[in-house]
Amino acid sequence: MGIIAPSILSADFTRLSDELTLVEKAGADWIHIDVMDGQFVPNITYGPIIVEACKRACNLVMDVHLMIETPDLIIPEFARAGADYISVHQEACSHLHRSLQLIKSFGVKAGVALNPATPLSSIEWVIDQLDFVLIMSVNPGFGGQKFIESSVHKIKALSKLLKEKNSNAIIQVDGGINNTTIKQVSNAGATSFVAGSAIFNTANYKETILDLRQNI
Ligand code: DX5
Numbered sequence: 001m002g003i004i005a006p007s008i009l010s011a012d013f014t015r016l017s018d019e020l021t022l023v024e025k026a027g028a029d030w031i032h033i034d035v036m037d038g039q040f041v042p043n044i045t046y047g048p049i050i051v052e053a054c055k056r057a058c059n060l061v062m063d064v065h066l067m068i069e070t071p072d073l074i075i076p077e078f079a080r081a082g083a084d085y086i087s088v089h090q091e092a093c094s095h096l097h098r099s100l101q102l103i104k105s106f107g108v109k110a111g112v113a114l115n116p117a118t119p120l121s122s123i124e125w126v127i128d129q130l131d132f133v134l135i136m137s138v139n140p141g142f143g144g145q146k147f148i149e150s151s152v153h154k155i156k157a158l159s160k161l162l163k164e165k166n167s168n169a170i171i172q173v174d175g176g177i178n179n180t181t182i183k184q185v186s187n188a189g190a191t192s193f194v195a196g197s198a199i200f201n202t203a204n205y206k207e208t209i210l211d212l213r214q215n216i
């Protein structure tokens with residue numbers, strides 16, 4: 001059990017289609033697509049055309065993580081490109097409830113991502129709108145960063161809060177996930193695990209994903 005979502009941020013972009021086929025064959029469940037705008041985070045990555053290309057290259061569930069300001073302007077394009085799940089950052093949305101409604105209006109699953117410093121209380125009144133919550137266990141912007149330990153307590157607290165609110169929202173965790181940290185966050189209640197460098201920087205994706213699963 002558990003959803004393994006490799007982040008293509010650490011894939012070899014000269015061979016994107018092959019990389020997707022390899023992780024799909026290796027047993028990945030979702031593919032995590034990190035969209036960065038150079039404003040909300042210092043880095044810049046890719047837009048809807050890459051989601052559309054990934055969709056054509058594999059049958060994995062498309063999980064689009066928007067690390068961008070004013071996401072409402074482009075959510076429709078990501079939905080049309082084939083996103084199955086879209087998360088927006090709480091810190092980037094002036095009208096979070098409206099952004100979630102917009103995602104859902106396309107039949108796409110809606111999630112909120114929280115930076116390490118952002119409290120859970122900031123999403124309390126939209127929990128009924130959420131299909132998933134993304135707990136950032138690094139500061140967003142780059143792959144290969146060190147896992148922030150306090151994320152474990154945050155996931156535990158979120159798990160409790162979701163139970164209290166009778167929510168079935170999935171808890172996703174993103175940043176610094178490896179064989180050690182996946183154990184900690186799954187014990188805390190996370191069920192969807194994003195991993196970039198821990199998967200794409202290894203030689204055998206099948207073995208790596210199997211190892212990650214064994215630690216859940
Ligand atoms: C960071 C991104 C992550 C990143 C994770 O801003 O949201 O999805 O790819 O990379 P690793 O697994 O290497 O920490």
Ligand code: ZN
Pocket residue numbers: 007032033034065174194
């Ligand atoms: Zn991400």
